Amino acid sequence: MPTDKLTSAALVKLHRIHRQLGDLRGRRERGPKQIAVGQTNVAKKEEELKAAKETLTRAKVKCDDLQLQLRQRESRIEDLKLKLNAANSNKEYQAIKEQIAADKQANSVLTDEIFEMLERIEDLETKVKEADAALTRSRDDLKSLTQKVEGERASLEADIQRLAGELHTAEDELPGALQAEYKRLSVSRGEDALASVENDVCTGCYTAITVQMKSELKMARPVFCKSCGRLLYLPED
Ligand SMILES: [Zn+2]
Numbered sequence: 686m687p688t689d690k691l692t693s694a695a696l697v698k699l700h701r702i703h704r705q706l707g708d709l710r711g712r713r714e715r716g717p718k719q720i721a722v723g724q725t726n727v728a729k730k731e732e733e734l735k736a737a738k739e740t741l742t743r744a745k746v747k748c749d750d751l752q753l754q755l756r757q758r759e760s761r762i763e764d765l766k767l768k769l770n771a772a773n774s775n776k777e778y779q780a781i782k783e784q785i786a787a788d789k790q791a792n793s794v795l796t797d798e799i800f801e802m803l804e805r806i807e808d809l810e811t812k813v814k815e816a817d818a819a820l821t822r823s824r825d826d827l828k829s830l831t832q833k834v835e836g837e838r839a840s841l842e843a844d845i846q847r848l849a850g851e852l853h854t855a856e857d858e859l860p861g862a863l864q865a866e867y868k869r870l871s872v873s874r875g876e877d878a879l880a881s882v883e884n885d886v887c888t889g890c891y892t893a894i895t896v897q898m899k900s901e902l903k904m905a906r907p908v909f910c911k912s913c914g915r916l917l918y919l920p921e922d
Contacts, residue, residue: 690860690905691859691860691863691905691906691907692905693902693905693918693919693920693921694921695855695858695859696879696916696918697881697918697920697921698855699852699855699856699859699879700876700879700880700881700918702848702851702852702855703852703871703875703876703878703879704876705848706845706848706849706852706875706876707875707876709841709844709845709848710845712837712841713838713841713842713845716834716837716838716841717834719830719834720827720830720831720834723823723826723827723830723831724827726823726826726827727820727823727824727827729823730816730819730820730823730824731820733816733819733820734813734816734817734819734820737809737812737813737816738813740809740812741806741809741810741812741813744802744805744806744809745806747802748799748802748803748806751795751798751799751802752799754795755792755795755796755799758788758791758792758795759792761788762785762788762789762792765781765784765785765788766785768781769781769782769785852871856868856871860907862907863907866907866909867907867916870914870915870916874915877889877915878915878916879915879916879917879918880910880913880915880916880917880918881917881918881919881920882894882899882902882917882918882919882920883920885899887910887912887913887915887917889910889913889915890910890912890913890915892910892911892912892913894908894910894917895911898911898917902917902918902919903919
């Protein structure tokens with residue numbers, strides 16, 4: 686039932702309900718956003734693991750290829766050694782000998798390269814393991830976040846319903862003459878429909894109120910901030 690008197694207690698209560706409602710609605714909106722961020726993170730970690738595995742595979746293929754080259758050249762060296770024994774001339778003998786030396790030199794370079802490659806493969810295997818662990822972590826995080834958000838949703842929904850009801854009741858208790866203007870503000874601005882006055886300043890926009898506004902507030906009349914339009918009230922104490 687509307688009353689004729691506008692008490693600052695009524696406005697304080699109204700503002701408190703508004704703020705709580707705003708907070709709960711904010712939490713309700715935040716949950717799905719946090720889940721979406723978690724899902725993006727999991728997708729990113731999946732990509733990183735995939736990329737790490739691909740790099741490792743490429744390195745292994747390259748290493749296998751180098752080892753094959755090494756073995757092929759080793760068997761060619763063996764062939765050349767046989768040819769060396771069967772050489773018909775000194776010139777041929779020298780040519781084969783030079784070829785063997787060149788192949789041995791090339792294989793020495795290749796052996797170093799393979800050694801480096803094996804070390805690189807070890808590093809890459811560590812990176813794959815790390816990426817795999819990071820993916821598991823991000824999946825676990827998402828799972829617990831989702832459980833938390835899902836678990837809170839029902840009680841959040843119930844609290845919002847309850848507070849919306851309380852807000853309605855408190856609004857209906859405002860003086861009838863004020864209701865139309867207040868409700869328009871309440872619908873469009875939520876908790877920003879109201880502001881307390883502290884040290885003669887509107888706490889919504891930090892504009893000073895006039896002497897006349899202050900005396901009207903003290904007489905419990907509805908006063909709107911001339912700057913931001915909020916319905917003003919004096920703190921209860
Ligand atoms: Zn203001």
